[in-house]
Amino acid sequence: MSLLEIENLSLKIGETPILRDIDLSIDAGEVMGLVGESGSGKSMTALTVMQLLPNAARAEGRVSFDGIDILAATEDRMCQLRGDDIGMVFQEPMTALNPVKTIGEQVAEGIRWHTGASRADAEERARQILDRVGLPEQKFPLSRYPHQLSGGQRQRVVIAIACALKPKLLIADEPTTALDVVLQAQILELLRDLVDENRMGLLLISHDLAVVTQMADRITILRHGEVMETGETALTLSKQAHPYTRQLALASTHVPERRVFALPLAGRVWAEPTGGGGDEALDPSQTEHSSRPPPRPAELADPPLKGEGKGAPLLDVQNISRAYPGQRLSMFRKAEAFRAVDDVSFSISPGQSTALVGRSGCGKSTLARMILALDRPTGGAIRFMGETLTGKDEATLKPARRNMQVVFQDPYGSFNPRHKVERLVSEPLHLLEKQPSAAERREMVAAALREVGLRADDMDKYPHEFSGGQRQRLSIARAIITRPKLVVADEPVSALDVSIRAQILDLFADLNQRLGVAYLFITHDLTVARAITDDVMIMHEGKIVERGPTGEVLDHPQSEAAKALVAAAPDLHRAIARRLQEQG
Amino acid sequence: MTSYLLKRLLIGALTLVVASIVVFSVLEILPGDPARLMLGLNASEATVQVLREQMGLNQPILLRYLDWAGGLLTLDFGKSYTYSVPVAELVAERVVVSLPLALMALFLSTVIAIPVGVFSAQRRGSAADTLSMGAAQIGVAIPNFWFALILIYIFAVWLRLVPAGGFPGWNAGLWPASKALILPAVALALPQAAILARVTRSALLEVLGEDYIRTARAKGMPRSHVLWRHALRNAMIPVLTILGLQFAFLLAGTIIIENVFYLPGLGRLIFQAITQRDLIVVESVVMLLVATVIVVNLLVDLSYAIVDPRLRIRQ
Numbered sequence: 001m002s003l004l005e006i007e008n009l010s011l012k013i014g015e016t017p018i019l020r021d022i023d024l025s026i027d028a029g030e031v032m033g034l035v036g037e038s039g040s041g042k043s044m045t046a047l048t049v050m051q052l053l054p055n056a057a058r059a060e061g062r063v064s065f066d067g068i069d070i071l072a073a074t075e076d077r078m079c080q081l082r083g084d085d086i087g088m089v090f091q092e093p094m095t096a097l098n099p100v101k102t103i104g105e106q107v108a109e110g111i112r113w114h115t116g117a118s119r120a121d122a123e124e125r126a127r128q129i130l131d132r133v134g135l136p137e138q139k140f141p142l143s144r145y146p147h148q149l150s151g152g153q154r155q156r157v158v159i160a161i162a163c164a165l166k167p168k169l170l171i172a173d174e175p176t177t178a179l180d181v182v183l184q185a186q187i188l189e190l191l192r193d194l195v196d197e198n199r200m201g202l203l204l205i206s207h208d209l210a211v212v213t214q215m216a217d218r219i220t221i222l223r224h225g226e227v228m229e230t231g232e233t234a235l236t237l238s239k240q241a242h243p244y245t246r247q248l249a250l251a252s253t254h255v256p257e258r259r260v261f262a263l264p265l266a267g268r269v270w271a272e273p274t275g276g277g278g279d280e281a282l283d284p285s286q287t288e289h290s291s292r293p294p295p296r297p298a299e300l301a302d303p304p305l306k307g308e309g310k311g312a313p314l315l316d317v318q319n320i321s322r323a324y325p326g327q328r329l330s331m332f333r334k335a336e337a338f339r340a341v342d343d344v345s346f347s348i349s350p351g352q353s354t355a356l357v358g359r360s361g362c363g364k365s366t367l368a369r370m371i372l373a374l375d376r377p378t379g380g381a382i383r384f385m386g387e388t389l390t391g392k393d394e395a396t397l398k399p400a401r402r403n404m405q406v407v408f409q410d411p412y413g414s415f416n417p418r419h420k421v422e423r424l425v426s427e428p429l430h431l432l433e434k435q436p437s438a439a440e441r442r443e444m445v446a447a448a449l450r451e452v453g454l455r456a457d458d459m460d461k462y463p464h465e466f467s468g469g470q471r472q473r474l475s476i477a478r479a480i481i482t483r484p485k486l487v488v489a490d491e492p493v494s495a496l497d498v499s500i501r502a503q504i505l506d507l508f509a510d511l512n513q514r515l516g517v518a519y520l521f522i523t524h525d526l527t528v529a530r531a532i533t534d535d536v537m538i539m540h541e542g543k544i545v546e547r548g549p550t551g552e553v554l555d556h557p558q559s560e561a562a563k564a565l566v567a568a569a570p571d572l573h574r575a576i577a578r579r580l581q582e583q584g
Numbered sequence: 585m586t587s588y589l590l591k592r593l594l595i596g597a598l599t600l601v602v603a604s605i606v607v608f609s610v611l612e613i614l615p616g617d618p619a620r621l622m623l624g625l626n627a628s629e630a631t632v633q634v635l636r637e638q639m640g641l642n643q644p645i646l647l648r649y650l651d652w653a654g655g656l657l658t659l660d661f662g663k664s665y666t667y668s669v670p671v672a673e674l675v676a677e678r679v680v681v682s683l684p685l686a687l688m689a690l691f692l693s694t695v696i697a698i699p700v701g702v703f704s705a706q707r708r709g710s711a712a713d714t715l716s717m718g719a720a721q722i723g724v725a726i727p728n729f730w731f732a733l734i735l736i737y738i739f740a741v742w743l744r745l746v747p748a749g750g751f752p753g754w755n756a757g758l759w760p761a762s763k764a765l766i767l768p769a770v771a772l773a774l775p776q777a778a779i780l781a782r783v784t785r786s787a788l789l790e791v792l793g794e795d796y797i798r799t800a801r802a803k804g805m806p807r808s809h810v811l812w813r814h815a816l817r818n819a820m821i822p823v824l825t826i827l828g829l830q831f832a833f834l835l836a837g838t839i840i841i842e843n844v845f846y847l848p849g850l851g852r853l854i855f856q857a858i859t860q861r862d863l864i865v866v867e868s869v870v871m872l873l874v875a876t877v878i879v880v881n882l883l884v885d886l887s888y889a890i891v892d893p894r895l896r897i898r899q
Contacts, residue, residue: 050802076806082804083803083804095795096798098796100892109813113803113804161803
């Protein structure tokens, strides 16, 4: 008998069906990957096992854990199971810990509750488990508060809480989605080790097929509350018997068709002149599963836009820095200034798509803010279309702003919910020299909406009437309405499901081609960088440490930072290949 | 921490200066001549002029302001025009009634409101929740003097447990004096408790939707444990803010209740002083209240830091 057996589980919240006839089982020591897009019922399945569903939820079917009928268990019985035999890790480490309690208190609390241990004993055990998850006491005493830790460290605390009593089953609901790739790799490795050490069952929930393939022995694919396919991971994903499985796999590795930009850069630049080493990832046995498009024919490579001199860059950033004053240590002493961006120089040609890649906190967004003239650099100069931006006031910045727009990560938070689409999308029009009439304005909004694949009559709707992907289309419509020369996109697809992400990437590629917009694509996702950009810049601790054609840099990274990113980035094809190889 | 405190104290001092200018000028603009009021309607112009001279009312306004503000700094509040006693003495007499009353009311409102708020939040949407929040709604809506009259009718007239009004003074003994303050404190506390209970409930409900509550539940903590140990402290910030505002109100905003119960408190002192154009008393008492509000706000800010470690100043 399996550790966890779910049979014919159906769930309704009020009258809305959420799950239908879910079957799923996990053995001790096994990792089960649960994959699906948002709203497919992944989290609800997990919360059913924990019996932490919303009040209005009604579950039917059978859920048995270690011989216990979960759906019939009393709340008291569940309180005994939760945190002791079943642990759970959540997606958002920044909010998963109580801000007013120390990490020691929070880890020890569950230990005391379940074992009745004294405070001192519980703290000793808390110390051990925190040490195990990589937070040794010398550096991270129990008296730390969550806000004193970074996101990755907080996720380690959450894992410590979940694993403190060596549960038989660990449920991890998107445990690494909010983390950058390097941290993601570390956390996944930790989970893997904990599973092996304690023969724990792990239910790993994720929308990222590559992550699940790396980790899971078996995989269950969920869509609209129903199981589409379930089976051994590598086999399921290499056969792709179910059409939805194929669709997911294709979307995860989707590369939009686009012409390669004629690169103005002579070659590659990197900060650490280490001897270039070959990358094992290019081993032919592993790339044969790759569905990456073949190298594009050379005749497709178009010269950059007409009219603009090939030598004149659209954006030219010279030795730019942004320092934040250090915290005051005492009345007379200040800590050294923190240099978020440190002496960065680069340029972007018209129509060129450049990726800015780096770990969280490396200064990517600060750099983008300065380019958009939303933040003033403390040193250096930014020139856009031949004009210096630095030190100008808003009025003189207007023409530049017209030619430079932005798309943000969160398609939910970047619109005022009380305004209609017409008003939201036409917002940048005030930057035009001649204000359009009301009729002209509607015409321009309609054109922009059509450009991004929405209908013209969508302009009379409110943002909440659109899905996440459609909202991101709205953000893009807003960004292109003034016909800008440069669009800065800050993680524009990382909040989207894979199939929608593929569509939005197509849209970006299409606009790049048709309108000749140059992109600065800020992302921590190398797959996205590969898919949509000609050039990549790797940023690390405020500096750009490596730069060159995207494929080349990502295939043969030279700097340590780039190597770390590439090594940590999950790759679906590599992961499948490795799994198949392991099984012979 | 010390630099934070110094900064806050400096801001407080500046607020006091600005407040003193505002209070002084507003009262100067008000119609009515204190000298004439003191002497009555039949006094001759010459007598009024002599008194004005004596009271310093003929001096230029800036000089009078500096004189008054300087006095405040040395805790010399001047002399009341009508009572002819030092204002400090008058205020001291009244504070011993108003301050205990305010503290009692604040205590009562807190011990009623927080359990009711927690009770309601725990049973969100249930009949008990609807009932207690309905009661709170009524508590907010009904004026406190009406409560006061009902309380007097039940406890003083009918049950004869406490006096219906008046204050015997603390010399009469601790119990008789406190007894006289019970009904007014309850009458003051109920509407405040109603507001505070609603704030507590909504703050708790917001916190109960947070991710860390789910983490605590996933640890195996029962609901009630999570509520008291994890949620309540996080919900305290808005509750403390309201408490701070309420204390200021309870100290001075009690004119009506003091009148209903015939208590010689600060509220009545201001009221009488205004009707008698006893400017010096009004100015001094208002400044005292401003200072109290500043101090209370500072204490509330400091208590935020105790509740929430994120607000502590990093060393």
